Amino acid sequence: MIQIMSSLFQYFKNFNSLSKEAEEAIAGISNTMCIKKNKDLQPIGYTCKTIYFVNKGVARIYYHKDAIDITEGFYFENNIIARVESLFTGKPSRKAIQILEEAEIVAIDAIALFKLYDKFPEIERLFRKIFEAGHVDTVNRIEGIQFHSAEERYKALLNEANDVLKKVPLKYVASYLGITQVSLSRIRALQ
Amino acid sequence: MIQIMSSLFQYFKNFNSLSKEAEEAIAGISNTMCIKKNKDLQPIGYTCKTIYFVNKGVARIYYHKDAIDITEGFYFENNIIARVESLFTGKPSRKAIQILEEAEIVAIDAIALFKLYDKFPEIERLFRKIFEAGHVDTVNRIEGIQFHSAEERYKALLNEANDVLKKVPLKYVASYLGITQVSLSRIRALQ
């Protein structure tokens, strides 16, 4: 527990350093957990009220479109996961978070966190910056999806996250890339 | 000037109400301007240091990929424009902001704004919420790009922003939809 939390605080330092009191306040609204492979951390249909930190393991966000499973994104060690389209709007999420490889997680109560923002502007700033970085990633991803062929996207993913492709079922990678599994298999056969 | 600023403050109220002092502080770092059609408000290659509010008119963010002009997004009356991938990282932007229809704009000095965050947590909160909303839009857009056909995307755009297609050259719409202009023309011929 203590070790996981200190990884989280270390991660925070990349964005905004916190006072001891602020760290303690966050610790007070956080739980650590170990989750087994293939478990859903959060199911579809509920409003996102938790922000997760992946200390160890792999997770993905997915949803269903016409009964087909689609991976929105993969999340690895030392990253925050949240379904922002629900967290920031208060609307139920059509997306779920699933653990793909046994994971060590910190769950931060988002409702309690938002209350801490009033008392600790430094915490509000921290999460503003964390989500700004996520926002930038999302904007950059649009470019990738919109103007590269499936093959280019696959190669780019290989480059930036070779590990992904070793740890994660290819059917999930295919929908992440916006193609069918059959297409991905065809592309892989070319290499 | 006064009228434009009050539209801006009205827009702010959708996210977070400000004290009179906070409004005055923002007014102190803002300029209003009228920009002619086809002018670049911000050129490619410079770091984004201004946040714009479109009071009247239409703008787009665009960039070049392999010497082809690509529209990242359209921005209409009563909206904020910023190249977040530069604003939040401090890196030069590969994107430009262009006015497509004579526009009345408020330009907010972003560097000065970020300094105001220390004195006015309410301003930090306001812009956190504004950009959170932008973040949600971006996440939702990925879904649209990734899992709908060009025809579906075109129809969706017709639905949500019919005006766009009346005011904006179709070549810009095509790249926004992620297709060539010839494809867009073909799709339009089907309707």
Place this chain on the structure above:
DNA sequence: GTAATTATTTATCTTATGATAAAAGAATAG
């Protein structure tokens, strides 16, 4: 108002990806 430029459509041909089915390979349960 005419010429020049720019935007849009139409046509043809090519290609990447989808849909479907089936085979091969890997993981899991008992």
Place this chain on the structure above:
DNA sequence: CTATTCTTTTATCATAAGATAAATAATTAC
């Protein structure tokens, strides 16, 4: 260890969108 289930690949055919070229239409400049 074997049977069952799940994942990945291979094959075939259909189709949406790209590339290129040329024709038409609309804007803009003079």
